[in-house]
Amino acid sequence: MIKLNINKTLHGAEGVMNLHANLNIKKGEFVALSGKSGSGKTTLLRILAGLEEVKGSIKVDEQAWLENDKSLPVQKREIGFVFQDYALFENMTVEKNLLFVKNDKKLAQHLLELTELDSLKNRYPNSLSGGQKQRVSICRALMKKPKILLLDEPLSALDPTMRSKLQNELLSLHKEFHTTTIMVSHDPSEIYRLANRIIVLQNGKVINDGSPKDVLLKTQGSQKFSFEGELLDIKKIDVIYVAIVAIGQQLVEVVVSSSEAKNLLLGDKVNLSTKAFVPMITQN
Amino acid sequence: MNYEPFIISFKLAALTAFILFCIALPLAWYLSQTSSRAKPFLEALTALPIVLPPSVLGFYILWALSYNSPIGAFFEDTFGIKLVFSFSGLVVASCFYSLPFMVQPLQNGFESIHKNMLEASYIAGKSKLRTIFFIALPNMKPAVITAVIVTFAHTVGEFGVVLMVGGSIPGETKVASVAIYEMVENMDYTSAHIYSAIMVGISFIVLLSVYIFNARQNRRLGL
Numbered sequence: 001m002i003k004l005n006i007n008k009t010l011h012g013a014e015g016v017m018n019l020h021a022n023l024n025i026k027k028g029e030f031v032a033l034s035g036k037s038g039s040g041k042t043t044l045l046r047i048l049a050g051l052e053e054v055k056g057s058i059k060v061d062e063q064a065w066l067e068n069d070k071s072l073p074v075q076k077r078e079i080g081f082v083f084q085d086y087a088l089f090e091n092m093t094v095e096k097n098l099l100f101v102k103n104d105k106k107l108a109q110h111l112l113e114l115t116e117l118d119s120l121k122n123r124y125p126n127s128l129s130g131g132q133k134q135r136v137s138i139c140r141a142l143m144k145k146p147k148i149l150l151l152d153e154p155l156s157a158l159d160p161t162m163r164s165k166l167q168n169e170l171l172s173l174h175k176e177f178h179t180t181t182i183m184v185s186h187d188p189s190e191i192y193r194l195a196n197r198i199i200v201l202q203n204g205k206v207i208n209d210g211s212p213k214d215v216l217l218k219t220q221g222s223q224k225f226s227f228e229g230e231l232l233d234i235k236k237i238d239v240i241y242v243a244i245v246a247i248g249q250q251l252v253e254v255v256v257s258s259s260e261a262k263n264l265l266l267g268d269k270v271n272l273s274t275k276a277f278v279p280m281i282t283q284n
Numbered sequence: 285m286n287y288e289p290f291i292i293s294f295k296l297a298a299l300t301a302f303i304l305f306c307i308a309l310p311l312a313w314y315l316s317q318t319s320s321r322a323k324p325f326l327e328a329l330t331a332l333p334i335v336l337p338p339s340v341l342g343f344y345i346l347w348a349l350s351y352n353s354p355i356g357a358f359f360e361d362t363f364g365i366k367l368v369f370s371f372s373g374l375v376v377a378s379c380f381y382s383l384p385f386m387v388q389p390l391q392n393g394f395e396s397i398h399k400n401m402l403e404a405s406y407i408a409g410k411s412k413l414r415t416i417f418f419i420a421l422p423n424m425k426p427a428v429i430t431a432v433i434v435t436f437a438h439t440v441g442e443f444g445v446v447l448m449v450g451g452s453i454p455g456e457t458k459v460a461s462v463a464i465y466e467m468v469e470n471m472d473y474t475s476a477h478i479y480s481a482i483m484v485g486i487s488f489i490v491l492l493s494v495y496i497f498n499a500r501q502n503r504r505l506g507l
Contacts, residue, residue: 051403074406081407087400091422100418101408144409 001027002148002180006047006056006066010204013038019204025197027061030174030181032191032212035201041184044201045150048182049081050074060147080141080179082151086133088125094136095121101143111139114176115169131162135169142177151183155190167193188216226273234261245272285478288455289463296371296459297439300378301386301432307379308386308431313416315387316394330387333380338444345377345449369451374459377449378439386435393427394420426498433494437487 002025010017019040025031033041046052050065051074058066065072089097094117098108112118115135125133134154141149154170155163167190174181174194185191191198192212200208200215208215229247234256236242241261243254254272256264264270311330315323333341349356349367359365367373397420405415421428443461450457452466460483467476 049403049407051406074403075409075411077407079407081404083400083404085398085400087398087404089401089404089419089423091419100405100410140404140408 001025001061002048003057003059004048006044006054006058008043008047008052008054008056010040010043017204019043021201021206023199023206023209025180025182027180028178029197030195031183032195032198033182033184033201034186034191034198035207039201040204041201042152045081045152045182045184048148049079049150050077078144078147080144080146080149082134082137082141082149082154084153084156086125086130086137088133088136088140090125093122093124094128097125097136097140098143101140104143107143107145108139111142114173115139131158131166134158134166138166138170138173142173142179145177146179149179149181151181153184153186156186163187163190170194188212192216226271229270229272231264231266231268231270233266234264236261243270245270247272285475289458289460289479290482292371292455292457293440293459293461296374296378297436299375300382300439301436303375304379304382304386304435305432308383308390309416312387312390313394313420315391331384333382334384338381338442339448341381342377342445342448345380345445349373349376349449368449369453369457371450371456374446374450374457377445378442381442381445382435382439385438386431389427389431389434393424393431396427397423426501429497430494433490437490440483441487 002023004025005022006020008019010019017038017040021044033044035041043052047054048058048065050071053071054066055069056066057064057068060077063072064070065077089100092100095108095112098111099105109118112121115138117132117135117139120128120132125136128136134157138151138154151170155166158166171194173179183194185195195212198208198210198212198215199206227247229245229252231243232246232251233244234241235244241256241258243256243261243264245252245254252272311326315326315330346368347353349359351357351360351368356367359367365372367376401419401423402415405419406412410418440459441461443465446457446459447462447465450459450462452458452462458466460479464476464479464483467473467479
């Protein structure tokens with residue numbers, strides 16, 4: 001159980017911002033932290049890790065990590081941290097990277113086998129691919145059997161195939177170790193697959209907190225399909241207007257009326273939805 | 285041929301490099317990690333020996349180490365060590381003279397280490413000291429080698445400060461560079477030629493080995 005109530009003034013790209021969070025996270029939960037860049041997600045992770053100075057209180061399993069300006073040093077907090085850029089120890093082999101954290105050869109071997117890194121254990125980090133490096137980084141973070149595993153956009157630098165492979169590995173690792181996990185992610189499908197709770201930050205405030213299904217599914221009311229996309233172009237073809245919208249990796253064409261075309265600006269975030277039109281008759 | 289001045293030169297350089305490494309390591313680490321307002325002042329202070337004429341440095345050190353100053357008096361009264369015109373005094377003077385050549389490469393080395401790598405070590409539960417010795421230093425070998433060798437070479441090459449603080453006592457403070465100066469003064473050009481050629485040769489070999497080592501390291505790291 002994590003109880004966290006913190007306040008911190010940040011000097012971000014958009015001026016001064018106040019990061020405030022008051023959260024309770026249950027043991028074993030897999031929480032996704034989402035929100036635009038600069039909303040304070042990474043800072044929140046770093047605060048939990050003890051890498052940033054902050055005012056407030058953090059309590060983990062009845063142990064105070066932060067209370068009345070007394071902060072438990074980062075070395076004493078039982079956390080694992082996976083950085084976006086891996087941050088492996090370049091001077092050590094894959095196996096030594098794990099053993100540096102804790103000299104437990106059995107656990108290291110087990111983790112390396114789980115993530116299919118066994119054959120690479122005597123290689124140095126600079127000879128590994130991005131996906132392999134990130135797996136080493138995840139294994140290294142688990143070596144201490146941490147109470148909390150913090151993942152800062154761990155998969156964002158990887159290609160889609162590697163991403164889904166590592167998502168599966170993260171899932172099976174979470175099933176095996178039941179580590180309370182907090183992951184920064186932008187990818188809705190990743191969040192939906194991995195997390196059982198999503199917290200959305202905006203300008204340093206929590207604006208949404210719930211299950212991924214409730215928060216991420218965009219259909220409301222009687223809409224049957226609804227997609228969020230970016231308006232790329234509007235073309236006039238004879239008498240009709242055709243809008244080109246990018247939804248994820250796909251482009252679609254939609255017919256819009258002339259009044260709609262006037263109100264839309266290129267680059268707008270738009271919602272694309274359809275309703276099934278089924279006339280029904282009911283007796284009064 | 286008397287090679288004693290060379291032996292004194294190398295003894296002085298090795299001792300200076302060793303002592304300075306111990307002093308400069310915490311200083312360089314502090315400078316690389318701090319964002320304190322005192323940082324530019326400390327940086328300017330450590331860089332001073334590069335720009336000051338050796339005579340200015342020599343004069344101040346001579347004054348500070350002599351019996352007229354509290355430092356010199358303290359050392360002579362408590363330990364019975366005379367710092368002026370002695371080998372110990374030369375070591376002290378060389379440490380001041382070569383300080384920037386040790387601090388600056390080490391500081392650059394520490395600054396080149398990715399912050400996340402150090403943080404990953406703290407998160408792994410390792411102290412700052414362990415992080416410096418097991419993570420930072422092994423990942424900046426070229427910087428360490430450059431710092432130690434250049435400090436060594438620079439101390440071998442010093443002349444002005446050594447002459448002012450140490451004088452030219454054979455077997456005690458007469459280093460190679462001072463010996464050459466005296467040979468030229470006495471018009472003993474043959475010995476001066478031999479001594480100078482040896483200095484050029486050794487210096488070149490030392491610097492060449494540093495550059496070869498660093499090129500190999502960079503190739504290994506794929507830079």
